[in-house]
Amino acid sequence: MAMINIQQITKKYTTIVALDAVTLEVRQQEFFGLLGPNGAGKTTLMNLLVGYLNTDSGTITIDNDKVTQDSLEVRKKIGFVPQSLALYDELTAQENLEVFGRMFDIPRKLLKKRIENRLHAVELYERRKDKVKTFSGGMKRRLNIIASLLHDPNVLLCDEPTVGVDPQSRNAIFDFLTSLNKQGKTIIYTTHYMEEAERLCSRIGIIDHGKIIALGSTDTLLEQLTYEETITINKNPLTVKNKKVFEKFGILLEEDNYFELKPANGFILSKFFTDLENQGIQYSWVELHRPTLEALFLQLTGRRLRD
Amino acid sequence: MKQVFRLFKNSYRLFWNDKVSVLLTFIVPLVLMTIFGSIFGGSSSGPNGIRLAVLNQSSAPIAKSIESSLDTMKSFLIIKSFTDDSGKVLSFDTLSIQDYIRNGKASAALILPPDAFADTSMGLHVKFYYDPKNDVEMQTIQGLIQQVVFSQFPTIIMQSGLRQAERFLGIQSGIAFNHNMASIVHKYFHVDTNLILHPKLSDLKITHSDSAKSGVDFFKNVVRIESHQLVGKEVKNPWATRSVGGWAMTFLLFTLTASSSSLFEDRKSGVLLRLLTSPVSRVHILWSKYLFNMSLGIIQLLFMFLSGWFMFQIDIFSNFFNLILIIIAASTACTAFGMLLAAFSQTRQQAQGLGTLFILSMSSIGGAWFPINFMPATIQFISKLTVVYWSMDGFLEVLWRDVGLVSILPHLGILFGMAAIINYISVRRFKKGHIFD
Numbered sequence: 237m238a239m240i241n242i243q244q245i246t247k248k249y250t251t252i253v254a255l256d257a258v259t260l261e262v263r264q265q266e267f268f269g270l271l272g273p274n275g276a277g278k279t280t281l282m283n284l285l286v287g288y289l290n291t292d293s294g295t296i297t298i299d300n301d302k303v304t305q306d307s308l309e310v311r312k313k314i315g316f317v318p319q320s321l322a323l324y325d326e327l328t329a330q331e332n333l334e335v336f337g338r339m340f341d342i343p344r345k346l347l348k349k350r351i352e353n354r355l356h357a358v359e360l361y362e363r364r365k366d367k368v369k370t371f372s373g374g375m376k377r378r379l380n381i382i383a384s385l386l387h388d389p390n391v392l393l394c395d396e397p398t399v400g401v402d403p404q405s406r407n408a409i410f411d412f413l414t415s416l417n418k419q420g421k422t423i424i425y426t427t428h429y430m431e432e433a434e435r436l437c438s439r440i441g442i443i444d445h446g447k448i449i450a451l452g453s454t455d456t457l458l459e460q461l462t463y464e465e466t467i468t469i470n471k472n473p474l475t476v477k478n479k480k481v482f483e484k485f486g487i488l489l490e491e492d493n494y495f496e497l498k499p500a501n502g503f504i505l506s507k508f509f510t511d512l513e514n515q516g517i518q519y520s521w522v523e524l525h526r527p528t529l530e531a532l533f534l535q536l537t538g539r540r541l542r543d
Numbered sequence: 544m545k546q547v548f549r550l551f552k553n554s555y556r557l558f559w560n561d562k563v564s565v566l567l568t569f570i571v572p573l574v575l576m577t578i579f580g581s582i583f584g585g586s587s588s589g590p591n592g593i594r595l596a597v598l599n600q601s602s603a604p605i606a607k608s609i610e611s612s613l614d615t616m617k618s619f620l621i622i623k624s625f626t627d628d629s630g631k632v633l634s635f636d637t638l639s640i641q642d643y644i645r646n647g648k649a650s651a652a653l654i655l656p657p658d659a660f661a662d663t664s665m666g667l668h669v670k671f672y673y674d675p676k677n678d679v680e681m682q683t684i685q686g687l688i689q690q691v692v693f694s695q696f697p698t699i700i701m702q703s704g705l706r707q708a709e710r711f712l713g714i715q716s717g718i719a720f721n722h723n724m725a726s727i728v729h730k731y732f733h734v735d736t737n738l739i740l741h742p743k744l745s746d747l748k749i750t751h752s753d754s755a756k757s758g759v760d761f762f763k764n765v766v767r768i769e770s771h772q773l774v775g776k777e778v779k780n781p782w783a784t785r786s787v788g789g790w791a792m793t794f795l796l797f798t799l800t801a802s803s804s805s806l807f808e809d810r811k812s813g814v815l816l817r818l819l820t821s822p823v824s825r826v827h828i829l830w831s832k833y834l835f836n837m838s839l840g841i842i843q844l845l846f847m848f849l850s851g852w853f854m855f856q857i858d859i860f861s862n863f864f865n866l867i868l869i870i871i872a873a874s875t876a877c878t879a880f881g882m883l884l885a886a887f888s889q890t891r892q893q894a895q896g897l898g899t900l901f902i903l904s905m906s907s908i909g910g911a912w913f914p915i916n917f918m919p920a921t922i923q924f925i926s927k928l929t930v931v932y933w934s935m936d937g938f939l940e941v942l943w944r945d946v947g948l949v950s951i952l953p954h955l956g957i958l959f960g961m962a963a964i965i966n967y968i969s970v971r972r973f974k975k976g977h978i979f980d
Contacts, residue, residue, distance in 0.1 A: 286820040308822040316820040320813030326560040335553050339546065339821040367560075383817070 239264040239391060239422040240285065245294030247280055247446075254280040256446040257294070262424060262439075267417045269437030270426040271529060273539070277446040278426040279319060282395045285424070286316045298391055312340055315389035315421075317397045321376045322383070325369040329360055329379055332368060333386060340387035347386065354382035358412060374405025381409065385416070392416060392423045398432065410436060430529040442533060449536050454529065461527050461535060463499040467508070470494055470521040478515045487534065498531055546823055550831030551838075558802075558839070568798050568843055573850055592620040592923065593684055593916040596643050596652035598635040603660035605667060610655065612691050619687070622649060644674050644773045647944060651684045667692065668767045674774035676943045678785060680914035692766055775943050783855030788938030789911035791847045792931045793902065795840050795877050800898030802836045803881030807891035829882070829973060833966075836881055840874030857942065865941045865951055872958035873934035879965035880930055886972035905929045910936075933957045 240262035247255040255277045262268045270278050283289045285296060287303045287310065296303040301310040323332050330351060337347045355361040358378035368376060381397055394413065398406045413436065417423050427433055433440050434454050442450040442457070450457055469475050469482065471493050479495070482488050485508050486500040499508075512522065534540055559565065599610045614621050624634050625643055635643065640652045654670040669692060675681040725736040778784050806828075809815040818828060848866065851857040859866055884901070888894035906912060908922050909931025915923050926932045937954035940946045 283816075288816060288819050306824070308824060311820060311822050314820070316817070318813050318816050318820075320816070322813030322817035324557060324814060325812070326557060331556065335549075335556075336817060336821065338549050339818065339823055341545075341822070387821075 237264050238262065239266070239299055240424065241295075241297045242281075242285075243295050245281075245284060245291045245296060247277075247284060247289065247292055253446050255284070255291075258443075258446070258448055260441060260448060260451075262422060264422055265417065265420050266439060267414075267423045267425065267437050269433035269440040270424060270443055271428065271430060271433045271440055271533075272426075272443035273428055273533075276428075276443045278428075278443060279395055280446075281443070282316070282393050282424070282426060285393055286314055287311060312387055313390050315384035315387070315392045317381050317384045317392070317394040319395045319397075319399060321380050323368050323376060323380060326367060328365050328367055329355065329371070330364040332379065333383055336383045337386035342387055350386050350388070354385060358382055358408070372405075374401050374408075377401050377405060377409060378412075381412065390420075390422060392421050394423065394425045396426055396428070398427075398429075430533075434529060440529065442529070442536065444533075444537050450532065457529060457532055458527055461532055462501050463503055463527065465499070465524045466527045466531055467497040467499065468494045468523045468525065469497065469517075472521070474515070475517060475521060478517060481511055481515055484511075489534075489540070498527075498534060546827045547831045547834065550818075550823070550827065551834050554831060554835035558835075568839070569846060573847070591617060591916060592920055593618055593651075593680065593914075594622060594649035595619045595684065595688075596622045596635060596640050596649045597654075598623070598637065598640050598652070599655040600637075600657045601655045601659035602657075606655040606659045609669075609691055612694075613653070613688075616687065616691070618683075641672055641771075641773055644672050647674065647676075647774075647940070650674050650676065650680055651688075653688060666766055668769065671768050671770045672773050673770065674944075675772060675781065676775065676785060676939050677910075677914045678782060680916055683914075683916075689768070692768065778858065778943060780855045780857055783851055784857050784942050785939065787848065787851040787855075787857055788935045788942070789906070789931075791844050791938070792873065792877070792909070792934050793906040793911050794847070795843055795874065796880065796902040796905065796931075797898070798843055799836050799840055799874075799877050799881035800884055800902065801895060802839060803832065803878070803885040804888065804891045804894035804898070806832060806885050807888075807894065811891075825973070829970065833878060833882060836878040837874050840877055841870055844870045844874060859942065862941050862945050865946070865948055866938070868948070868955060869934065869937035869941055869951060869958075872955045872962075873930070873937065875962040876930040876934065876958040876965070879962040879969065882969045883965050883972075886969040905931045908932075930958065930961055933961070 238261040240260075242258060242260040244257050244259055245255055246253070246257055258277075258281065270281065272278050280289070284291055285298070285303060287305055287307055290305045298310055299313050301307065301313065303310055324335065327335070333351045333354070334347065337351065342350070351364075352361065355364050358381070360375060360378060360382075363371070363375065368379065371379065377397060377400075381394070384392065392413075397413075398409055401409065410432075413423060413425070425433070425436055437454075439451070439453055440457060441448045450460065463486070471491075475482075475495065479488065479490075482495060482497055485497060485503055487498040489496040489498070509519070509522075512519070530540065595613065597610060597613060599606055601607075613619055622643075624632050625639060625648070626632050633639070635652075637654060637656075640654065643649055644652050651671065651673040654672070656668065656670060659669060660667050671685075671688065673681060673684070722736075729736045775781060775784075806815070809818075815828070819825065848857065848859045848870075852859045880901075881898070884894045884898050888897060908915070908926045909929040910926060911931050915926045915932070933954050937951055937958070940951050940954065944950075
């Protein structure tokens, strides 16, 4: 059953088409990832889903309620974690949560209890009476997330909620979101980090230039690749000298310490190794990897995800 | 409505946590008001169109000359008649001209009574009625009138002398005496002897000669100006009572402009987005901001008037109800102005820059710092389109003239009307603007 139903939505900013006839369904209790580079249309889609913006055409329903700028009731079903730290710096953590919680008509006693629970869940209870301006980036991010959960929504929309967060806090956020999903929340998570999407999401949509260009589970998506493995080759004077030899076998990306080869159609691994041997390149400099969504994005768009 | 109230309450919490805003709202205005108040002096440059009521009851040529001289001065707009309750235009008499001043339709009146230049008396006698609601304006009016009246001094003294000589010496001896006196006056005051001996109205040209000016103080007793203050005699601290409204308005506008532009901060931080993704509409946010700003304005004005009462003994309690009404109307209109700036600006900095510009302009042309009569006629007209003018005038009506509710109804109507029009424009602009996108 579709919890979120997006039908043919288009959104333009003057002449720029931010979303172009996007259709998407997200199932109940699904952890759905929306992966795409900056400017692909992820934030616009989130702003439409939450009723902050109106669509130019098309419809969005969440739990069978139509979402528009004027539909305030449906917002009670949605928790939105914005990309920015949408908090009052001059208020304490508890005061922030009280302000945002009260907007949802939550009775005072229940709100107080939920605030306590959520603060404990993200390990901020001890800092509840401190002003937010004294918090670290990671603490603010955690507070930013629980501020969206006080009304216990069925749907959680997270717009790049880990931007600028240290790895430790990021892991804590991932664990928290995963536990929420297990509790029954439907989550849409936008990111331009493929690792995040792969780790968290059961299904992923890849968006570029306002269009969904691929959709499915990680495995399903990777099946669309024309190869099964990517190859990395350590960088040294000999491999640099033989760059052209590698390029014969597919798309070669140059990183700081290694080359990454995305094999072309008809790639034969034994032929590749024979050529390396002929050039005196040692096998130990070469590694085979399972391809990533980054590789799929490159294949679909000709660009890298973070370009 | 609950949402508006919650947002409104939260705005106060935010305001109180921002110590800089609290400081700017209360302490800075108080300090500046005290400093400027203690050093502020008068200004005397270029008055224009000051309303002066004139009643000439004398048939003496000198009185005619003074009247026609006043008529030609651009500093004054001379008023000689009024419209009564039935719409009839009537010439002033001694009572109606005083009522005219009491009702605030002009700041001063000059009466040249029937005995202004009597045969049996020595010198000129005029009556001056005034309402010193604006100290600088009143000093200017008095200075200009004295200049006109005292410039007649040589003629006054000579004419008086001639008449007394004829009266006591007899016609023939008097004529001989008069010729001698005319020669002496001609020698020392450079006045034509023919003019002295055979005055005609057309010959009595008023010139502000050096000799006339220098004689002003010395011969003060020859020209007797009988002054009567008609309004504000009972006001304990006239200076403070007159100026508190102007200062209060200037700082109110600064506070409300800064506060209204806080919408930009909310947008920048993402709080606006979070609020708009909860069951809160754009209209809720605008109204909560409006209510917060308006109430903050009311509190600030009350604080300033209470400070004026405490520090300068301004009597705010004898007409407190009407004062509150004007405070509410002024805050409503000023808040609307602040919201308008926010609606038309792209950034907070832009709103504050524009705000400073408009506030200083409106305060100066609205009469917050000096009398509007010192400005050109066009600016005086524009002045009456400003929130500052009507607010200040309302405060003066209440504190200085101690008027009742009926007298301030026009002020209330205009201020609330301005607020309604400005709000209408703001809301339309907010809908089209970028602040919520």
